[in-house]
Amino acid sequence: GAGVSQSPSNKVTEKGKDVELRCDPISGHTALYWYRQSLGQGLEFLIYFQGNSAPDKSGLPSDRFSAERTGGSVSTLTIQRTQQEDSAVYLCASSSLGGHQGYTFGSGTRLTVV
Amino acid sequence: SQQGEEDPQALSIQEGENATMNCSYKTSINNLQWYRQNSGRGLVHLILIRSNEREKHSGRLRVTLDTSKKSSSLLITASRAADTASYFCATLNNAGNMLTFGGGTRLMVKP
Numbered sequence: 001g002a003g004v005s006q007s008p009s010n011k012v013t014e015k016g017k018d019v020e021l022r023c024d025p026i027s028g029h030t031a032l033y034w035y036r037q038s039l040g041q042g043l044e045f046l047i048y049f050q051g052n053s054a055p056d057k058s059g060l061p062s063d064r065f066s067a068e069r070t071g072g073s074v075s076t077l078t079i080q081r082t083q084q085e086d087s088a089v090y091l092c093a094s095s096s097l098g099g100h101q102g103y104t105f106g107s108g109t110r111l112t113v114v
Numbered sequence: 115s116q117q118g119e120e121d122p123q124a125l126s127i128q129e130g131e132n133a134t135m136n137c138s139y140k141t142s143i144n145n146l147q148w149y150r151q152n153s154g155r156g157l158v159h160l161i162l163i164r165s166n167e168r169e170k171h172s173g174r175l176r177v178t179l180d181t182s183k184k185s186s187s188l189l190i191t192a193s194r195a196a197d198t199a200s201y202f203c204a205t206l207n208n209a210g211n212m213l214t215f216g217g218g219t220r221l222m223v224k225p
Contacts, residue, residue, distance in 0.1 A: 045212070102162055
């Protein structure tokens, strides 16, 4: 597509439920990144996929968080047993040359855990 | 932890004035980038400066980089109300595979 697409744009879930967030990167972009942004804060790195290499999961805050990228394209970030502190905007970005030409971000998913 | 730290955290100016935002970082970098964010949603890439460059211009944007001081500045000239947004610096590591973002500067331009 023309840009990075994320869905849903907003998600309200009850504490303890699982959620899945989807990211559809720009076609041909080999690198895909997930970041989390709490209200009024900077971006916190979560996970990074590059081509067929094993993902860099070093930013995932707990084992409740996981992500996969199927066929080198669409990615899904899953949060199990959600907690209130998981409330944030989850941003996905893709790039064709790592960070050498900048990232293209999606509009994010605003997750609210009640 | 954040690699880049922006200063000031918030800035309020009148339309037509210049806005200057600063960014400091800790480790060696491949390049430094500035992004803009409206309303807490997606970020838009503004400008990139490589570690061997000292200054770069794009329209009303001017970016400087001082690798000896590990700092960068973003200057927006002749600001407009539409420039109101949060601005983030981000540094690319030497491996070229990870951008680390600072906490951002919230800019308000009053008409």
